[in-house]
Amino acid sequence: MIQVLLVHDGCLVRSVLAQWLSREPDLQVDDVPWRRAPCHMRALRPDVCAADLDCSDTAGIPPLGELGLRGGDQALPRLLVLATANRPGLLRRALEAGALGYVDKTGTPEQLLRGIRKVAKGERFVSESLGFGFLKAAEMPLTRRELSVLTLAAEGASFAEIAGSLHLSHGTVRNYMAAITRKTGARNRIDAIRISQGQGWL
Amino acid sequence: MIQVLLVHDGCLVRSVLAQWLSREPDLQVDDVPWRRAPCHMRALRPDVCAADLDCSDTAGIPPLGELGLRGGDQALPRLLVLATANRPGLLRRALEAGALGYVDKTGTPEQLLRGIRKVAKGERFVSESLGFGFLKAAEMPLTRRELSVLTLAAEGASFAEIAGSLHLSHGTVRNYMAAITRKTGARNRIDAIRISQGQGWL
Numbered sequence: 165m166i167q168v169l170l171v172h173d174g175c176l177v178r179s180v181l182a183q184w185l186s187r188e189p190d191l192q193v194d195d196v197p198w199r200r201a202p203c204h205m206r207a208l209r210p211d212v213c214a215a216d217l218d219c220s221d222t223a224g225i226p227p228l229g230e231l232g233l234r235g236g237d238q239a240l241p242r243l244l245v246l247a248t249a250n251r252p253g254l255l256r257r258a259l260e261a262g263a264l265g266y267v268d269k270t271g272t273p274e275q276l277l278r279g280i281r282k283v284a285k286g287e288r289f290v291s292e293s294l295g296f297g298f299l300k301a302a303e304m305p306l307t308r309r310e311l312s313v314l315t316l317a318a319e320g321a322s323f324a325e326i327a328g329s330l331h332l333s334h335g336t337v338r339n340y341m342a343a344i345t346r347k348t349g350a351r352n353r354i355d356a357i358r359i360s361q362g363q364g365w366l
Numbered sequence: 367m368i369q370v371l372l373v374h375d376g377c378l379v380r381s382v383l384a385q386w387l388s389r390e391p392d393l394q395v396d397d398v399p400w401r402r403a404p405c406h407m408r409a410l411r412p413d414v415c416a417a418d419l420d421c422s423d424t425a426g427i428p429p430l431g432e433l434g435l436r437g438g439d440q441a442l443p444r445l446l447v448l449a450t451a452n453r454p455g456l457l458r459r460a461l462e463a464g465a466l467g468y469v470d471k472t473g474t475p476e477q478l479l480r481g482i483r484k485v486a487k488g489e490r491f492v493s494e495s496l497g498f499g500f501l502k503a504a505e506m507p508l509t510r511r512e513l514s515v516l517t518l519a520a521e522g523a524s525f526a527e528i529a530g531s532l533h534l535s536h537g538t539v540r541n542y543m544a545a546i547t548r549k550t551g552a553r554n555r556i557d558a559i560r561i562s563q564g565q566g567w568l
Binding site for chain 2: 248268321322
């Protein structure tokens with residue numbers, strides 16, 4: 165029996181997906197929204213955590229780091245993510261969090277079953293159609309520092325506020341923003357934010 | 367028998383939802399992504415179109431106007447939307463498109479069944495939990511012209527480009543942007559875009 169914790173922020177879809185998975189004789193499924201996922205991971209210790217990378221909190225970035233997957237413990241739950249190729253930033257975060265499975269949400273539901281069974285055995289599963297997304301994830305153009313600057317700008321912070329938060333000079337923030345705009349191929353700051361959010365970098 | 371056309375951009379979730387709906391003896395379900403919805407509405411003429419308001423195209427605004435729901439024909443399909451209270455801009459678009467049903471995606475799946483059956487009879491269905499979203503939809507602070515300006519700005523257009531597109535002077539665009547920033551309670555232009563996108567106005 166494979167214990168699955170399904171993480172998805174839309175209750176309606178999550179319930180239907182959980183019912184659908186539960187019809188499989190070898191799966192036992194619990195389901196939670198993202199905000200309750202870290203706590204349930206600790207309490208349930210499922211074999212597989214199947215998590216949708218779309219998160220409904222304001223920033224839209226799922227708290228993968230809080231799932232408690234790091235720590236060298238062999239018996240830790242294994243992570244499978246539901247993703248799309250057009251948000252490589254989220255794929256990259258899932259890779260960094262150590263996810264074993266990557267199921268394309270634009271593919272068939274049967275892939276999810278195959279993915280869960282593979283990942284439960286400790287094997288990698290990647291939907292073929294996510295290939296281009298991984299390619300783009302590897303080509304992420306911005307440095308961590310540039311991402312920090314852009315994240316604050318996207319939240320509506322002024323140059324002065326960004327400089328204050330990151331202990332930089334006003335001129336340095338301006339230079340970072342110019343580099344970000346150039347590297348993302350954007351026309352201006354707003355365009356750079358739009359492009360980066362679209363890709364899931366922010 | 368109620369003919370349902372399910373519109374949702376994620377194939378995996380759409381397939382599972384369609385299978386789940388098809389278990390009901392009184393529902394016959396077809397399913398398509400948004401880009402194919404207008405064509406299928408014309409070809410199938412379903413009783414109910416049950417459409418997820420999240421659309422995966424770049425702008426994220428579903429093409430509700432292209433579903434062919436307007437035209438005074440009594441036999442037109444009826445629209446039910448899957449929505450959330452935190453994007454009042456999308457609720458407002460659904461209202462303007464003449465949707466009869468509004469099902470909260472953060473609620474139970476049984477609501478979707480009740481909603482489809484109500485709407486098939488030509489009756490209104492609204493999830494109670496969407497009430498606050500409708501209140502906010504009614505309080506939309508921006509005029510159509512302000513929205514046009516902000517939409518172009520969000521796409522990365524400069525003031526000069528916005529002025530050119532909308533046949534306005536540079537100063538008028540600047541005045542619109544100042545009004546938008548004030549009315550949305552934003553700190554600056556980027557913040558106004560962030561707030562408006564979060565609410566689903568853009």
